[in-house]
Amino acid sequence: MRNSFLHPIFHINKRRTHYLKKMLADSQLTGSMYLVLTHVSEHRGSSQDDIANSHDIDKATIAREARKLEDMGLIKRTSVPDNRRQYTLETTKKGEEMAERINRYDEKVIEVITSGISKEDLKKLSELMEKMDKNSEALENI
Numbered sequence: 001m002r003n004s005f006l007h008p009i010f011h012i013n014k015r016r017t018h019y020l021k022k023m024l025a026d027s028q029l030t031g032s033m034y035l036v037l038t039h040v041s042e043h044r045g046s047s048q049d050d051i052a053n054s055h056d057i058d059k060a061t062i063a064r065e066a067r068k069l070e071d072m073g074l075i076k077r078t079s080v081p082d083n084r085r086q087y088t089l090e091t092t093k094k095g096e097e098m099a100e101r102i103n104r105y106d107e108k109v110i111e112v113i114t115s116g117i118s119k120e121d122l123k124k125l126s127e128l129m130e131k132m133d134k135n136s137e138a139l140e141n142i
Contacts, residue, residue, distance in 0.1 A: 046089055
């Protein structure tokens with residue numbers, strides 16, 4: 001039973017990442033760039049710190065990926081007047097279109113991996129995963 005539920009979670013995530021990489025091969029986006037772009041699309045005006053804290057990714061990685069996304073014309077970074085080292089982020093029209101494309105592929109992933117599973121089972125799974133996520137916070141204090 002050791003790690004019996006963790007193994008499939010890792011496999012699902014690996015397969016999702018591989019699928020996204022294949023479907024977005026023409027875009028030059030990487031995994032963490034997907035995350036930044038979709039976060040900014042859903043939370044306009046987020047700071048790089050907000051994204052780092054929300055997804056538990058170091059600030060330097062977020063800053064690097066945000067610069068790349070800006071260079072690609074997918075987001076616009078605006079420095080915060082009181083802190084020139086901090087930026088708020090917004091998607092451009094091109095960025096919004098790419099975020100929608102990523103979301104469509106994610107919807108397909110969910111459709112495929114939940115095929116044949118009842119709504120009740122999915123609800124229970126979601127509740128259990130949220131509880132495990134909450135419980136895992138205790139690991140930070142061990």
